[in-house]
Amino acid sequence: MQYELAITHLYPENLNLYGDTGNLIALKRRCEWLDIGCSVKNLEIGDKANKDKTDIYFMGGGQDNDQLKVVEDFHDLKYKAIKEDTENGVVFLGVCGGYQLMGHSFIMGDGKSTRGLGIINIDTKAPGKEVKERCIGNLIGEINEQTYFEMSRMYDQDRDLPRTLVGFENHSGQTTLNDEQVKPLAQTLSGFGNTHNGKTEGARYKNVFGSYMHGSFLPKNPHMADYLIWLALIRKYNDRSIKLPSLDDSIEFEAHSYIVDNYAA
Amino acid sequence: MKQIAIVPIVIFAKILTWIVKVTKRGSGTALPGLIVGRRAPWVLSYLLEQIPHIIVVTGTNGKTTTQTMLRSIIETDNQVVLTNATGANLSRGILSELLKRSNILGKISFKSALFEVEEGTLPRIVAQLKPEIIAVTNLYRDQLDAYGEIDITEKYIRTALEKAPQARIVLNQDDPRVSKLAQGLPNEVVYVSLPEELLTHFPYEGIQSKKTKPHKQSVKAKSIQIHEDLTSEFSVEGKVGDNPITIEDIRIASPGFFHVYNALVAITIASLIKIKPETIKAGLQNFEPAFGRGEVIMKKEGTKAVHYRLLLVKNPAGFNLNTQLIQAIPNLKILIAINDNTADGTDVSWLWDSKLEILNESSISSITCSGTRAKDMHLRLKYAFNILPEIHTDESLDWALQHTFETAKHGDTIFVLPTYTAMLEIRKLMGRQLEE
Structure with missing residues (x-):
């Protein structure tokens, strides 16, 4: 059976910093190599979102002004459809600014708090006075157990997948996860992640994922890219027995291990 | 006082x-x-x-x-x-x-x-x-x-x-x-x-x-x-x-x-x-090009001479412009050298903002990736090419220069796309010191 996935890129015109388009490039290419049909639709400011049309949403980060514009538009034209989709298990990935935006509140460069999109119960606050600098640098995390457990069973053969996620973070906001249903995506091994004291990185609620990792995130973490694709497939086709063929990811994992081996604190 | x-x-x-x-x-x-x-x-x-x-x-x-x-x-x-x-x-x-x-x-x-x-x-x-x-x-x-x-x-x-x-x-x-x-x-x-x-x-x-x-x-x-x-x-x-x-x-x-x-x-x-x-x-x-900005350095061993044209890349804009510039050259030989020192920018995410997909139209003779983030570069190219050409990758710039020289013919030009500190290192390896 030929599978097909519809990807929606949210606000590529306004939220396009830090190479996060690499995530789209990775999803498209990997679908192609996995022999999954894949279409990408852009939703910009002014476009209305419709429910049940998307299998994976992606949103990157942008500059302050652009993020503000986006919040207003989201609540006007997209919230209802996308909230219903994500509550129903549609996959959503937000990176850095995109991750912060997904929560109930986030902060601007000047430290002012603003309403967010509200699709995951997290808040992002300005760092307290004890924190002097932005969180910048290579970031390595250990994937949470439940997610890794599923991930390691999504292929049609046994694979020795790294337990780590790697990327590069650059943010000042400090993100807190507010309820039991929202789990950290990873435990921070090196770098900061959600908060300056560096315990956890990213978040997961149902199939909504947020991460501080640029780098780009999905190309250097192909197991994560495949996991999002797999989650989208088993939901869309309502079949948990779907397995993905194993691609040759040697170049991906070489780039991945290079970070783990050379940049861990 | x-x-x-x-x-x-x-x-x-x-x-x-x-x-x-x-x-x-x-x-x-x-x-x-x-x-x-x-x-x-x-x-x-x-x-x-x-x-x-x-x-x-x-x-x-x-x-x-x-x-x-x-x-x-x-x-x-x-x-x-x-x-x-x-x-x-x-x-x-x-x-x-x-x-x-x-x-x-x-x-x-x-x-x-x-x-x-x-x-x-x-x-x-x-x-x-x-x-x-x-x-x-x-x-x-x-x-x-x-x-x-x-x-x-x-x-x-x-x-x-x-x-x-x-x-x-x-x-x-x-x-x-x-x-x-x-x-x-x-x-x-x-x-x-x-x-x-x-x-x-x-x-x-x-x-x-x-x-x-x-x-x-x-x-x-x-x-x-x-x-x-x-x-x-x-x-x-x-x-x-x-x-x-x-x-x-x-x-x-x-x-x-x-x-x-x-x-x-x-x-x-x-x-x-x-x-x-x-x-x-x-x-x-x-005017002679400022170093690394189109400058040509010749590497000679015996009777064989190979030209290295250095085209500094430090952001997606420069990467795109330089790639556009060379993409129509027949039998293109490229050495891409990406370092992530402070002067280069320690975040290499920008490689993904660079539109390297236009290289699909090029006639590629060889591609070598080097510098501290050689593997990131190799990965970027894997996702840029519809059909991946053979790519040689090693962090050592010394190795990369030797390799590109050995595989080139006399009179060939290698187009080198280095980040700032990689460019300095390449010049040094080729016997060019910083300007007085």
């Missing part, structure tokens, strides 16, 4: 520069300025005040090439000008240069100076520099983690211009972020531009404000040709001050439309300081 205090400082700086050089710990372009700048911040103004005429070039791309072109024009006019060493464009680099060029009494004899100044540094030192002319080349997205956001960079430059009411300003009219920088300011402004049909080549951001009447002063390039040997030829016409200016058939040894912008800025500044058109033309003819 300062006349006395300056003496031990200058002596200290000169000894330090010497030690850094002798122990081969660097070129001495940063450390003396860094230490003196921290301990005795007054020294910068003290030395700058002695130079009556100061010109500043800033912008995300093209600072170094513009500076080198203008220097060549000024020297062709038989004038001497003090410049900061290539890429040493933070205040420490400028201070180091001043300390090096002063005598031990702290006296500087230069009548004019030409500095390339990093965008974020400019508002902090513009009051000390008191430039007569400030030129802004462009505002592309630069190293992602240097400031976080391009809007901030734009504000930095605007702030600097506000603090320099005495300066005449040269702006890129085609870059929406740059062309509006002088709005509402009392300064005299000259705008440079390329023919409209070429603008799609450039990753400008923002929407051009609709202007109702033409600028009073502007310099435009026309009849641009890029030749097979990657030199560029063009003519300019326009008006600077009250004088019309026309120069035909200018040839520069730098490849690409983006270098025509740099030449336009250099021509405009030269006209502002009243250098004659024929001298400007000759000066640009004499």
Whole structure:
């Protein structure tokens, strides 16, 4: 059976910093190599979102002004459809600014708090006075157990997948996860992640994922890219027995291990 | 008091520069300025005040090439000008240069100076520099983690211009972020531009404000040709001050439309300081590409010689422009060298913002990836190519140079796309030292 996935890129015109388009490039290419049909639709400011049309949403980060514009538009034209989709298990990935935006509140460069999109119960606050600098640098995390457990069973053969996620973070906001249903995506091994004291990185609620990792995130973490694709497939086709063929990811994992081996604190 | 205090400082700086050089710990372009700048911040103004005429070039791309072109024009006019060493464009680099060029009494004899100044540094030192002319080349997205956001960079430059009411300003009219920088300011402004049909080549951001009447002063390039040997030829016409200016058939040894912008800025500044058109033309003819910006280095072993053309890449804009430039060359041999040191930007995410997919149209003979982030580069190419050509990857630049040399034929040209520190390392490995 030929599978097909519809990807929606949210606000590529306004939220396009830090190479996060690499995530789209990775999803498209990997679908192609996995022999999954894949279409990408852009939703910009002014476009209305419709429910049940998307299998994976992606949103990157942008500059302050652009993020503000986006919040207003989201609540006007997209919230209802996308909230219903994500509550129903549609996959959503937000990176850095995109991750912060997904929560109930986030902060601007000047430290002012603003309403967010509200699709995951997290808040992002300005760092307290004890924190002097932005969180910048290579970031390595250990994937949470439940997610890794599923991930390691999504292929049609046994694979020795790294337990780590790697990327590069650059943010000042400090993100807190507010309820039991929202789990950290990873435990921070090196770098900061959600908060300056560096315990956890990213978040997961149902199939909504947020991460501080640029780098780009999905190309250097192909197991994560495949996991999002797999989650989208088993939901869309309502079949948990779907397995993905194993691609040759040697170049991906070489780039991945290079970070783990050379940049861990 | 300062006349006395300056003496031990200058002596200290000169000894330090010497030690850094002798122990081969660097070129001495940063450390003396860094230490003196921290301990005795007054020294910068003290030395700058002695130079009556100061010109500043800033912008995300093209600072170094513009500076080198203008220097060549000024020297062709038989004038001497003090410049900061290539890429040493933070205040420490400028201070180091001043300390090096002063005598031990702290006296500087230069009548004019030409500095390339990093965008974020400019508002902090513009009051000390008191430039007569400030030129802004462009505002592309630069190293992602240097400031976080391009809007901030734009504000930095605007702030600097506000603090320099005495300066005449040269702006890129085609870059929406740059062309509006002088709005509402009392300064005299000259705008440079390329023919409209070429603008799609450039990753400008923002929407051009609709202007109702033409600028009073502007310099435009026309009849641009890029030749097979990657030199560029063009003519300019326009008006600077009250004088019309026309120069035909200018040839520069730098490849690409983006270098025509740099030449336009250099021509405009030269006209502002009243250098004659024929001298400007000759000066640009004499110009040799600033290192790493189209410079060619030959590697020889026995009777075999291979050319390495260095095309610095430091952000997606530069990567795209340089890739466009070489993509039609038959049997293309490329060496991409990506480092992630501070001067390169420690975040390599920008590789994913670069549109390397256009290489699918190229006839590729060989690709080698090197530098500390060689594996990231290899990965980027894996996702860019529809059919992945064979790619050789190794972090060692020494290995990469040897490998590309061994697999090339006599007379071949290797196009090297290095980040800043990778470029310095490659030059060093090929026996080129930093400029004096």
